[in-house]
Amino acid sequence: MKSPLYLCLLLLEVQVQGQHRSSLNDEQQEQKIPHSPEDHSQPDGENLAHIKIAPSNYDFAFRFYKQVREEVGNKNILFSPLSISTAFAMLSLGARSNTLSQLHKGLAFNLTEMEEQEIHEGFHRVLQLMNDPHREVQLSMGNALFIDDRLKLLQKFLDDVTNFYYSEVISSNFQNSPEAINEINNYIETKTHGKIVDLFKSLDPDTVMVLVNYIFFKGYWERPFNSLVTRDDDFLLDAKNSVKVKMMYQNKAFNIHRDEKLSCWVLEMPYKGNAAALFILPDEGTMRQVEDALLKETMSKWMQSLEKRKIYLYLPKFSISTSYDVKSLFEKMGVTEVFSDQADLSGVAENTLLKVSKAIHKAMVDVSENGTEAAAVTVIELVPLSADIPPPPHIRFNRPFLMMIIDKTTHGILFMGKIVNPAARED
Template sequence: MKSALYLCLLLLGLQVQGQHKSKLNDEQQEQKILRSSEDHSQSEGENLAHVKIASSNADFAFKFYKQLREEVGNKNIFFSPLSISTAFTMLSLGARSNTLSQLYKGLAFNLTELEEQEIHKGFQRVLQLLNDPYRDVQLSMGNALFTDERLKLLQKFLGDITNFYYSEAIPSNFQNSPEAIKQINNYTETKTHGKIVGLLQSLDPDTVMVLVNYIFFKGYWEKPFNSLSTRDDDFLLDAKNSVKVKMMHQSKAFNVHRDEKLSCWVVEIPYKGNAAALFVLPDEGTMKQVEDALLKETVFNWMQSFEKRKIYLDLPKFSISGSYDVKSLFEKMGVTEVFSDDADLSGIAEKTLLKVSKAIHKAVVDVSENGTEAAAVTVVELVLLSAAYPLPPHIRFNRPFLMMIVDKTTHSILFMGKIVNPAAKED
């Protein structure tokens, strides 16, 4: 019988707060990534590596979203496609034969267009750029491997996950299950700044390794909402039902696009730093039409078509979370072998047959008015010409909408979701 390799994906979503930016905890790890970034900065090819994988990562994000939509029905969705793809691509370093092919196909990597080495160098560069402590957004992403002493990792696998994914290898005693669970939960609680607590409840008796990926993002609106303008309002769940929400309001210039073909508004709300949130508001009754059209080409077209214009914007405050069984979702997407007794993960450890017994994912998002003060350039608004245009549109996110958090430095979709009920707290 195969030992179980338990793959665990943990992350925290967006938190827009008016607190001061705290320093990243692991200064040594941070310096290591920075030094590596400097070492590679001379190589133009490696600097472009993250661009090469961005297209595949976007394809995966929308493919996974559509699978998730089928699974959860008309409920809130929130997840990090980048976290999931990073964890499974890291795992692929130890996969062989058909197990490897299935993983790459599921993750939307085409090996006729990308070499395996390029894929891993791409993720290496993404990690370097995301963990830059001098960015205006607080963003940290990392990986850890908790391994049992019974498992002898192959040096090549250990070297590759350290080199490309900056993964920490942490010894753990899985024969003492409660102690191992406590160790892993303490690690993830620390890395997510106390936002994800006690996620791991149990371990398979045969577990010899747990792979953790975390991502923490805390953004500060470039143009914060004034809390004095926030008021109680109705959010329409459907034609007959509504809930009361705290609705934020702004009347400023944003990048906006009206997609007449798909019948939706797209509004880009920037964070300080090179990141932005895209909010997509389908017209009443067109959510499925917009969701079906979610492809990287669609989002690229939206972003290319943005027009800076003044709008009256209503956006609800919300705090939601999502917990997902990634194993089940991947199996429905055709990635099955890595979870079965046919798994070939022979590149991970010496003389040990491994399979993935479980893959879980949790994400949290918190959107509110606060942020650091707007940069000086945002004060300049071309209001004098507004009379030459029609009245600014009033875009009210008072019905189900989509959200994406995009990092423009790495061309990555960090988080993605659908807000059906901003008042719902359940996972």
């Protein structure tokens, strides 16, 4: 059986504005991420650095979601806020003046509440925790800079991207465009375990750097569905239209919350390994009000209100992928200068004026039963008798719903989306 699979990729293309270029720094090389989530030799402040950036990352996730919603209308949405914010936070190491201020504001970082150094320490810790090989979920996140061999990075930028973001720095010959494209695509294919192939199609003649961030997640439900009871069912696209889906079913106890104010159900489905999927099912006609209420305060209230309760759960199998022009979305969010000729990325390279010419994001999700129950196992659940306990509710995800994948170790939203049509594989 397939396991739930989520992965995504952000790719930034940086091109030269001026005509001054020089050779690549010979010290640029691959940087490995130390797997040290339990490294108590680090100061407590560094161990908790990821907690400090979490509220900003939530704010960014919901702001970006609402911008995507305005852009795509009534279509599936799926993206990794953490991938996007990590990539642009890394780029901000080389940004200066108003370009830097816009990036911080766009990523929802308030420098009156935290120092710039703390932002990068936070992402540094997130990368350490996410890449711990001892976790039960298969989770990896990383960064790479493909650098034209005529560009010389400033030593400070090189040190910071490798020390904070563990970025691999790979020398490339962008004058040989097919070779460089092939090299980048091979890297992406390897890091996404063959799930994203031939993403990069063309290279602008002025490109001197391509920044890649990837996240790969593969998790197993703590309580898998039995594939033998999956049935064909209708998924209601709207009041008049529906599509056929494979509807999974189980009758077990989950953490749920009924938000009467927003008219929605909130369901937490845990993965093995300290991660969980959060599914939000708005009542018919209330999707917009639930989306508008997506704020870190709402999330906090939902998480604190979850209670374990037996339910009849119906959830469709689905596999979708999406692609976004992040440059266009960021510009509408007020982050404009880094993409313009006014960009100040003077902290990146020597004698070279740079701007971001392209920023693309691709994500995919695959949700299924994830395994079968062993026939030799017998489970008996005992619950106290009470005449006051209401019957288990039927929570049927047979209409558009929201989903988030939350890593409880880093307190981050790995993926966020809206499933409008589970039968539509790509938007």
